[in-house]
Amino acid sequence: MESHHASCSLVLCGKSSVETEIAKRLKNNNNSLKLPDNTKVSLFLESEAKxxxxxxxxxxxxxxxxxxxxxxxxxxxFLIWSPRLSSTHDVVSHNFSELPVGSVCVTDVQLKGRGRTKNVWESPKGCLMYSFTLEMEDGRVVPLVQYVVSLAVTEAVNHVCDKKGFPYIDVKIKWPNDLYLNGLKVGGILCTSTYRSKKFHVSVGVGLNVDNEQPTTCLNAALKDMSPASNLLKREEILGAFFHQFEKFFDLFMDQGFKSLEELYYRTWLHRV
Structure with missing residues (x-):
């Protein structure tokens, strides 16, 4: 049953020469990145993505x-991409110490997505599925990170819509970690952490229905309903906007606490569905 995904290919990509050198180092060390269940990992640089x-x-x-x-x-x-993967969360959480903080793993099809209460599911093409890493020292505020992430997702969608002149898509946060659109779930967030060397290693997983209308609905379905002539939202642009928003919100959160984001958070909060 497991043999068809007992191996996977990971493409390593860096924004600058610093991250590109990290990619080359990891590629040259064949056993540098590992996955659970003895999954065989093949590493490629961006130039080898073909x-x-x-x-x-x-x-x-x-x-x-x-x-x-x-x-x-x-x-x-620092980006890790795979066309087909059991779980992006496994990639970042199992290799946390090998990757620069802020690394992100993205896949087109996810076979064993993870949620709360150990839920597992297969995520289809068209869904933006990614996991990334961050470090924190104060364990008391680690549980609040999922709220910062949720807010960054909703604001990223708004930002891309504004930038491209699209109608406003009203994605709402359903406490504690779900994202809803027009009464239907379109996304979710999962945060896990381990404590090592006096720091919390936090792995954040996000799934957002961008262009897959099943099993519920997606952002582009809502966009087409509002403006049939619109171009569609792209996963890559939403992810780029997400990190821009998250980095800004996370800095505020670490410097001033969640209170600095409360007003904006509650404006996007879904009280009932």
Missing amino acids: HVVKDDDGDSFDLSLFMNSILTHQFGR
């Missing part, structure tokens, strides 16, 4: 488009 089998319909994640949209100092600047 060797990784992509979908014939051209729906693979566009590495260049994402990297060109990144304007951050830390988050999202």
Whole structure:
């Protein structure tokens, strides 16, 4: 049953020469990145991405488009992409110490997505699925990170819509970690952490229905309903905007506490569905 995904290909991509050198180091050390269940990992640099089998319909994640949209100092600047993966969360959590803080893993199809209460599911193409890393020292505020992430997702969608002249898509946060649109769930957030060397190693996982209308609905379905002539939202642009918003919100959160974000958070809060 497991043999068809007992191996996976990971493409390593960096925003600058610093991250590119990290990618080369990891590539040269064949056993540098590991996955659970003895999954065999094959590593490729961005320049070798053509060797990784992509979908014939051209729906693979566009590495260049994402990297060109990144304007951050830390988050999202080191990217790991796979066309098909058991779990992006496994990649970042199992290799936390090998990766620069702020690294992100993205996949086109996820076979064993994870949620609260150990829920597992398969995520289809068209869904933006990613996990990234961060470090924190104060364990008391670690549980609040999921709220910062949720807020950054909703604001990223708003930002991309504004930038492209699209109608406003009213994504709401359903406490504690779900995202809703027009009464239907379109996304969720999962945060896990371990404590090592006096720091909390936090792995953040996000799933957002961008262009997959099943099993519920997606952002582009809502966009087409409001404006049939609109171009569609792209996963790469939303992810780039997310890291821009998250880095800004996370800095505020660490400097001034969650109170600095409360007003904005409650404006996006869904009280009932």
